[in-house]
Amino acid sequence: MKSHILTAAIAAAAIAPVSARATDLTFASSLPQVHFWVGGFMDPFADVMEDSADVTFTRFYAGEITSVGRELDALTGGVVDAVAPLLAPYHEGAFPLTDVTQLPTIGTSSVEQTEAFLDLMASDVELADGKTFYEYEIGSKDIHAWPVAATAAYSISLAGMEPASADALSGIPLRSGSALHTVFLEELGVTPVTMSAAASYEALARGTIKGTILSVGDWKSYSLQDVLSYTITGVAVGHWGSYLAISDAAWSDLSDAERETWTETAHEIARQNAEGIDRQEGEVRQASEADGGVFVDVADIPADLRSRIEQASVNTWTRWIEETESAGHPGLETARLWAELTRKHGGALPEGVEAYLQSRD
Structure with a gap:
């Protein structure tokens, strides 16, 4: 699936000086191509990067070289350069705040919660020890990360x-x-x-x-x-939140223009992926109802x-x-921030949650 993204970053990359050789990255997923995070995010992201920057990918799927819950080890151990998705909730104890995206909500969609997740990763709100969400969850792990689309409602x-x-x-x-x-x-x-x-x-x-x-x-x-x-x-x-991630070593091999293109492309593909996830949610439901679901x-x-x-x-x-x-x-401050972002993008909280959050002042 080719993307039609036209961003300033991609345009800038197109006119940037060409390096002596393309950077070839090993890009892996623990999930099969049929999964919406692979066919709908990993492949379109790689396609756009290959079209827009001096970067190529050798792609592996369905756990060929890294399995569910081992993506971080594969990145930091040099087995792979990039993964999508890094399934944070399966890395027990490694990403203590990312589970906040799985807290129950009312009337939320993939599109809405993907926007909330993007805002969460970009937030400058200090949660603890002067660290933002990104700094707390990602900063010390020798990787760089961006949200893939949030799933539809569980x-x-x-x-x-x-x-x-x-x-x-x-x-x-x-x-x-x-x-x-x-x-x-x-x-x-x-x-x-x-x-x-x-x-x-x-x-x-x-x-x-x-x-x-x-x-x-x-x-x-x-x-x-x-x-x-x-x-x-x-x-x-x-809504399950996970990441596109690249090792620090691989990130350092990219030019400034390629890094800018990478970030812009990741955000755009996440949004497109969210739209596709919501469509797939409706299609699967319609097919199930036709069969008696x-x-x-x-x-x-x-x-x-x-x-x-x-x-x-x-x-x-x-x-x-x-x-x-x-x-x-910092569970309380993270939950408060997630509640604010959920409401900002049109979602609601279960009755009683807001009262609890306020009672902890």
């Missing part, structure tokens, strides 16, 4: 059941893909089962788990539309189940903040 999806009450969910096993999703599922009263999305198809088909927390558009990458039959919409169990807005589910989801959403914010603070990280 939803509660079930296989072969339609809960008639909150008690119907009590104790059932649901797939969790991150520490924060585990917190939400615990607060919901179900049994979290940690596994990657790629492993969940077989577990759902066998009945080992009864559902998952995942964006609907993500089903396409794992054929989950074949096994998931009931989804609660209208409340987002957050049921999608119910949270406002239309049984009152006690709605109340439990709403309370679990608020409790997830409070637990994440308190546990992050207990670990020595």
